[in-house]
Amino acid sequence: MPCVAPDGKPTSSGMATLKSLKDGASTPEEVAGKTGQPLFRVRSGLRELKNAGFVEEIEGKYSLSKNGETAIQ
Amino acid sequence: MSEVQKPEIRFPILGQKAPDFEALTTQGTLRLSDYKGTWLILFSHPADFTPVCTTEFMAFAKIYDDLKKRNTELLGLSVDSVSSHIAWIKNVEEKMGVKLTFPIIADLNKEVAHKFGMIHPEQSKTETVRCTFVIDPESKIRAMIYYPLTTGRNMNEILRLIDALQTTDKNKVATPANWKPGDPVVVPPPATIEQAEARLKEGYDCKDWYLCMKKLPEGQ
Structure with missing residues (x-):
């Protein structure tokens, strides 16, 4: 998986996505702009991070969950 | 003896939404x-x-x-x-x-x-x-x-196809045979007699009322 490793931890691109959310990005387009990842990978990655509990989503806007905050500390 | 059932083959249609997966x-x-x-x-x-x-x-x-x-x-x-x-x-x-x-x-x-x-x-x-x-x-x-x-x-054809489709969308024109970026494009044919008569006076390079070409501005 591109954003979450088999051990359940965020990969390097997962971490980049989480950090971009901490830096104020909230839409996939903004995350793609901050991380330089292609938009299709960002959408897929955000879905994985959400399923793994690192990210929360409300109506297409993403933010860090408590687990996400912990992961990037 | 019963006929062997062949699997149904479905083909997408141009212009339709691609099936999500x-x-x-x-x-x-x-x-x-x-x-x-x-x-x-x-x-x-x-x-x-x-x-x-x-x-x-x-x-x-x-x-x-x-x-x-x-x-x-x-x-x-x-x-x-x-x-x-x-x-x-x-x-x-x-x-x-x-x-x-x-x-x-x-x-x-x-x-x-x-x-x-x-x-x-x-x-x-x-x-x-x-x-x-x-x-x-x-x-x-x-x-x-x-x-x-x-x-x-042929990868050149795939690139050419993308260029042609994007040019069509951007400029509301069609692209002729063997078109490549920078070549003249086809002006959509007139839909009425009135438009057909007017077409020849619109400044395009027309072979006849139904086949008119124009050059796009550079980068379009």
Whole structure:
């Protein structure tokens, strides 16, 4: 998986996505702009991070969950 | 004796929304809808570790940067596993020096292949033929090319096709045979007698009222 490793931890691109959310990005387009990842990978990655509990989503806007905050500390 | 039931073969239709899917790829689980807002070339190949496919994948890798400049992504597909795709990608890099950086769907259960009519039993009952679907940013199928197992695709034609479709969308024109960027484009034919009579006076390069060409401003 591109954003979450088999051990359940965020990969390097997962971490980049989480950090971009901490830096104020909230839409996939903004995350793609901050991380330089292609938009299709960002959408897929955000879905994985959400399923793994690192990210929360409300109506297409993403933010860090408590687990996400912990992961990037 | 009962007749052998042949599987139903479904083909997408130009202009229709491409059927959405969620598939395992070499870059994680992807949905077609993940590509919304970008053009996409979804293409199938018969099998990993086969000669014509290897030449095609290296050729696709070569035009990938040119495609990205056109806001276009690449997504490959075969009925091989992710492990097979990974082994093949690594082999192509080691032996041929070409890095394949676009995702490849592992369509082991042929779900995507059947949605897009990629298996043609007269060619192979188990492998996908060489299909190329051009899907626009609204997920509509804009062009389809089907090649047999024996014949590798032409990347210049794929780039030309993307250029032609994007030029058509941007300028509301059509493109003539063998068109390439910078060549004159076709002005849409008039729909009424009045428009047909007016057409010859509109300053286009007209052979007759129904065949008029114009040059686009540079960069259009």
